[in-house]
Every structure is written in structure tokens, then in C-alpha cells.
Amino acid sequence: MDWPSFFQSLANGILIAGLYAAVTLGLTLVLGVMGIVNFAHGELVMLGAYSTFWLFSLLGIDPMLSIAMSGLILFLIGLPIYRFTIRPILKDPPLNQLLLTLGISIFLQNLAMILWKTDSRSVITSYSGMSLHLGVVHIGLTRLITFLIALILTASLVSFLYKARPGKAMRAVSENNTASWLIGINVQKTYLLAFGVASGLAGAAGALVSMIMYTFPMVGFKLSLKAFCILILGGLGNIPGALFGSLILGLTESFVGTYVPEGSGWAEGISFILIMIVLIIKPTGLAGTRRE
Amino acid sequence: MSRSFSWKTGILLVAVAIFLILYPKLVDSYFLHLTVATFLAMIMASSWDILARTGQVSVGQAGLFGIGAYTAALLYQRLHLPPVLGMLAGATLAMIVAIFLGYLTLRLRGIYFAITTIAFAEALSVIWLMTPGVTGGAMGVSTPPLFNGNREHAYYLILIVLALVIFVVWLIESSRLNFAFTAIRENEEVANVMGINPTRYKVLAFMISAFFTGFAGGFYSHYNTYIIPYEVFGLGISIACLVMPIFGGLYTIAGPIIGTILIKAIEEYLRVTFSYGHQIAYGLILVVVVLFMPEGLLGLWKRRILPFFSGFRQ
Numbered sequence: 001m002d003w004p005s006f007f008q009s010l011a012n013g014i015l016i017a018g019l020y021a022a023v024t025l026g027l028t029l030v031l032g033v034m035g036i037v038n039f040a041h042g043e044l045v046m047l048g049a050y051s052t053f054w055l056f057s058l059l060g061i062d063p064m065l066s067i068a069m070s071g072l073i074l075f076l077i078g079l080p081i082y083r084f085t086i087r088p089i090l091k092d093p094p095l096n097q098l099l100l101t102l103g104i105s106i107f108l109q110n111l112a113m114i115l116w117k118t119d120s121r122s123v124i125t126s127y128s129g130m131s132l133h134l135g136v137v138h139i140g141l142t143r144l145i146t147f148l149i150a151l152i153l154t155a156s157l158v159s160f161l162y163k164a165r166p167g168k169a170m171r172a173v174s175e176n177n178t179a180s181w182l183i184g185i186n187v188q189k190t191y192l193l194a195f196g197v198a199s200g201l202a203g204a205a206g207a208l209v210s211m212i213m214y215t216f217p218m219v220g221f222k223l224s225l226k227a228f229c230i231l232i233l234g235g236l237g238n239i240p241g242a243l244f245g246s247l248i249l250g251l252t253e254s255f256v257g258t259y260v261p262e263g264s265g266w267a268e269g270i271s272f273i274l275i276m277i278v279l280i281i282k283p284t285g286l287a288g289t290r291r292e
Numbered sequence: 293m294s295r296s297f298s299w300k301t302g303i304l305l306v307a308v309a310i311f312l313i314l315y316p317k318l319v320d321s322y323f324l325h326l327t328v329a330t331f332l333a334m335i336m337a338s339s340w341d342i343l344a345r346t347g348q349v350s351v352g353q354a355g356l357f358g359i360g361a362y363t364a365a366l367l368y369q370r371l372h373l374p375p376v377l378g379m380l381a382g383a384t385l386a387m388i389v390a391i392f393l394g395y396l397t398l399r400l401r402g403i404y405f406a407i408t409t410i411a412f413a414e415a416l417s418v419i420w421l422m423t424p425g426v427t428g429g430a431m432g433v434s435t436p437p438l439f440n441g442n443r444e445h446a447y448y449l450i451l452i453v454l455a456l457v458i459f460v461v462w463l464i465e466s467s468r469l470n471f472a473f474t475a476i477r478e479n480e481e482v483a484n485v486m487g488i489n490p491t492r493y494k495v496l497a498f499m500i501s502a503f504f505t506g507f508a509g510g511f512y513s514h515y516n517t518y519i520i521p522y523e524v525f526g527l528g529i530s531i532a533c534l535v536m537p538i539f540g541g542l543y544t545i546a547g548p549i550i551g552t553i554l555i556k557a558i559e560e561y562l563r564v565t566f567s568y569g570h571q572i573a574y575g576l577i578l579v580v581v582v583l584f585m586p587e588g589l590l591g592l593w594k595r596r597i598l599p600f601f602s603g604f605r606q
Contacts, residue, residue: 232407
């Protein structure tokens with residue numbers, strides 16, 4: 001066996017899994033707290049990527065710095081989206097929620113096309129081309145950094161949910177919103193904050209996307225589908241599951257890319273095939289949590 | 293629901309039929325082209341609505357559309373099969389795929405079904421791009437103009453198919469199928485207990501829907517003379533299929549028709565205004581319909597506008 005290329009694929013798979021996990025975090029939060037699959041989550045990531053791109057190319061702000069800024073911008077965009085579109089349909093049947101968030105997603109995709117055309121844009125910094133050599137494995141510096149930031153984002157979200165008061169409120173509401181209301185938690189405020197935080201996470205993930213992928217209007221939709229695949233692999237609405245799903249998807253894509261002829265093209269289809277196989281075998285996802 | 297024709301309805305139908313037959317003589321070539329595109333979209337909208345009647349919301353009609361489009365185009369390119377036969381072959385293949393997909397996705401409800409259908413269309417797009425030897429790959433496939441570019445003939449063909457779709461929807465509405473579909477949509481478990489076999493009816497609805505969507509794809513490839521995977525398997529087509537009936541009003545004959553006419557008019561206006569992103573209206577309409585007019589335009593008409601006028605008359 002060709003060990004160097006095996007280890008290289010392993011490393012690439014793990015690194016890209018970090019980005020996928022960052023993209024999936026916000027989706028998991030909204031699903032876990034309010035039980036809604038937000039089809040527009042990918043588009044929020046796309047807006048985060050664009051804001052990083054524009055901050056970089058117009059103001060020269062380093063993408064590392066604009067992670068926080070993109071996060072803040074998307075947090076502020078997320079609040080009115082929740083207030084005026086998501087909140088009225090919280091108690092609607094899941095299909096209405098699907099159609100509404102799908103509508104937002106289509107709207108934002110096309111808005112991006114109107115504003116910025118369909119060109120693929122990329123953020124190229126002075127350190128973009130640098131890489132580290134660990135024995136036989138080459139690791140791109142940007143990829144490594146995005147991976148580490150993705151880990152930091154995940155760790156911050158977990159500690160927020162378990163240590164901070166509003167985070168604890170989110171967990172309480174996700175367990176039982178009536179009981180939470182009875183003990184004096186403001187459920188509406190908690191939902192609003194959860195959606196804002198999820199959008200902010202999307203913005204931060206978007207900054208990472210802009211550093212290692214091309215930014216174009218449909219990038220969010222592509223990432224949404226990967227995130228759905230991850231949710232279905234890892235179980236809906238829990239963070240460890242999202243990390244597990246990201247790792248499976250990242251590694252599968254990476255190994256297919258290396259070992260299948262013309263694999264990088266086929267790798268783009270892996271998430272769709274995984275979605276179909278997993279759902280057809282087990283209609284409620286691998287981990288089997290069902291949310292109606 | 294035995295709905296017999298009154299003589300008034302009969303006269304109206306004959307008048308509409310005569311108008312539609314004479315129509316190509318009344319309008320210019322550009323408007324005729326818009327009408328063909330609108331009729332094609334109506335077929336897709338009504339087909340989506342047939343499937344939705346069983347509670348299955350597909351966001352992947354482009355998969356079936358693309359299968360129809362490519363079957364027709366490739367059969368012409370390889371075997372010089374007459375276009376109309378190619379369209380029928382495409383429709384049949386889409387129907388066969390729908391039987392498999394229908395059985396495989398039977399147990400999936402709601403959002404899971406929707407996500408699986410998106411994955412289905414996107415997976416086909418990847419397969420098409422990666423096998424250029426068979427499918428033409430990213431370069432697409434081109435065919436000579438349908439009926440040597442005679443738009444009137446194309447109009448009559450699409451009119452016949454549209455009439456057939458509407459007839460099928462009418463048959464569904466006025467037969468026991470309507471009760472079966474509605475029962476399954478409202479509550480599958482209860483329907484099952486009442487002796488309705490959800491499997492059979494869901495797959496049947498999927499087959500009918502796929503046949504016409506596949507035919508629409510075949511017609512599109514020949515009429516448009518050129519197809520690429522990004523477009524015919526793309527999200528845009530799947531979204532168009534669902535927004536038009538949702539806008540007009542679900543589970544009705546007129547809803548998808550009215551929704552399609554209005555959306556096509558808006559889209560044509562936006563296409564002239566913006567070079568990209570004219571589907572922005574689709575997104576906006578979905579949001580507005582879900583938030584403010586859950587039964588679409590027809591519901592709005594029945595609930596708000598009609599009572600207003602009848603109150604006015606008294």
C-alpha cells in the first residue's frame with residue numbers, strides 16, 4: 001500500500017471535516033433548540049463568506065480578523081430573519097417550515113447573483129500558499145488554521161451551552177419548552193438568541209469557507225446539502241453527532257478523491273449518495289432521533 | 293364526488309378549446325414562444341401537485357425532468373429516433389425511475405422525503421458530469437430545432453399534453469383516487485386502517501407525476517435544442533415545479549395553472565431586468581405564501597376577495 005498518499009488523504013479528510021463541522025454547528029443548534037431544519041443555513045454561510053471576501057478585498061482586513069466581524073454581521077442579519085419569518089411559523093407543520101426556509105434560501109441565492117454575479121471569488125492572503133511538512137504529509141497552513149478555528153468554535157458553543165446562563169436556557173427549552181416557560185425562562189427570547197447565535201456561527205463558518213474554497217452564490221446550497229448529510233449520519237440536533245458525521249463525510253470524500261479514478265469529481269456526489277443510502281436503510285437517520 | 297357537466301360548463305370548455313386552437317394565428321412569434329414555455333411549466337406544476345396530493349413534497353423534480361430531457365436528446369443523437377417518440381421514451385424512463393425511487397422512499401415522511409429528492413437530482417447531475425462518454429458531460433447535448441423550428445406545431449404538441457395532464461388531474465379529482473390521496477396526505481396510519489394501501493397510491497401518484505415531468509423534459513430538450521446537466525438537473529427547475537402550484541393553490545385544477553401564468557409573467561419581466569437571479573421572485577413568493585396566504589391565490593380569492601364583493605352587492 002502507498003502509505004504517504006493514505007496518510008495524506010487521512011489528513012485532508014480530517015481537516016475538511018473541521019470546516020464541515022463549523023458549517024453544521026448552527027444548523028444543529030437551530031434544529032436542537034426549536035426543531036426546525038433551516039434550509040437557508042447554507043445561504044447564511046454564503047453571506048459570511050462574501051462579507052469576509054469584501055472586507056478583505058475592499059478594506060484589506062485579514063480573513064482571520066473578519067471571522068469575528070462576519071459572525072457579528074450574520075448575527076445581526078439572523079435576528080430579523082427569526083423575528084419576521086421563523087417566529088410566526090414555529091408551531092406550523094414541518095413542511096411549512098421547510099417551504100419557508102427553502103424560500104429564504106432561494107431568495108438569498110438569487111440576491112447574491114444579482115448583487116455579485118455568478119463569478120467564483122477567492123481570498124488569497126500572503127500565507128495562502130504556505131504549508132507544513134509532518135513526515136510525509138503536507139498540510140496547508142490555511143487549512144490547518146481553519147481546522148483549529150472550527151475546533152475553537154465548537155468548543156465555545158459547547159461551553160456556552162453548558163456554562164453560560166442563556167446557553168443553559170437553550171438546553172432547557174430544547175428539552176421541554178412549556179416546563180422552561182413555567183420556571184421563568186423567556187422562551188421567545190431564547191429562540192431569538194439561539195437563531196442569532198446559529199446565524200453568527202454560519203457567518204464565522206463562512207469566513208473559513210472563503211479562505212479555503214471559492215465563494216460563489218451557490219456555495220451555500222452545496223454546503224447545506226453536505227450539512228444535511230452530516231445531520232443524517234450523526235443524528236439530528238446534537239453536537240457530538242455533527243462532529244462524527246463531519247468526520248465520516250470528510251474522510252469518505254477524501255479517500256474517494258484519492259483512490260477512485262477522477263475521484264475529486266465523484267467526491268462531490270458522495271454526500272448525496274450517503275443521504276439516499278442512509279435514509280433508505282433507516283428512514284430516521286443513522287442515530288435515529290426523530291423530530292416531528 | 294360525481295360532478296356532471298352543466299351545459300354552461302360545456303359551452304365554456306368548447307369556447308376555450310376553439311380559442312386555444314386559433315391562438316397561434318392571433319399572437320406574434322415571441323408571444324407564442326412565451327405561451328409554449330408557460331404551458332410547459334403548467335405541465336410541471338400540475339405534475340408536482342399530483343404528487344403533493346399524497347403528502348409527498350418533492351424538491352427534486354429536476355431529476356425526473358433531466359432524465360426525460362437526456363433520454364429524448366440522446367435517443368435522437370444516437371439513433372435518430374423521432375423527437376415525439378423520444379419524449380415518450382423519456383417520460384416512460386422517468387416513470388420507471390419513479391417506481392424504484394417511490395418504493396425506496398416510501399417510509400420517508402416530510403422533510404426526509406424532500407431532502408432525499410434533492411439528493412437524487414444532485415446525484416444525477418454529478419453522474420452526468422462524470423460520464424461524458426455516455427452523457428455528453430458538462431458540454432451538454434444539442435439537437436436540431438423541433439419540427440424544423442415550426443413554433444405552431446410545438447405549440448399544438450404541448451397543448452395536447454397539457455390538456456391530457458389537466459384531464460388526468462380531473463379524473464383524479466372526480467374518482468375515488470381523490471379520497472385515497474387526501475386520506476394518505478392527512479394521516480397515513482388512519483388511511484391504512486381504513487383499507488387504503490398507502491404504498492400503492494403513493495407510488496401511483498409518483499408515477500403519473502414523473503411521466504409528465506419526464507415528457508416535459510423531453511419536450512424542453514428538443515424545443516430548446518441544447519441541454520446541460522447543471523440546468524436540467526438543477527435546483528431552479530425543482531423550485532419552479534413547486535412554487536407555481538403553491539402560489540396558485542394546492543390540490544386544485546386551477547391553482548397550478550393560475551400560479552404558473554402569474555409567475556411566468558413576473559419571471560419574464562425580471563429576466564429582462566436582471567441578467568442573473570430572476571428566480572429571486574420564487575423565493576419571495578414562497579416566503580409570502582407560507583406566512584400570509586396558506587392556501588395560495590385561490591384561497592385568498594375565496595376567503596378575502598369573493599366575500600368582499602358579495603358583501604358589497606348586498
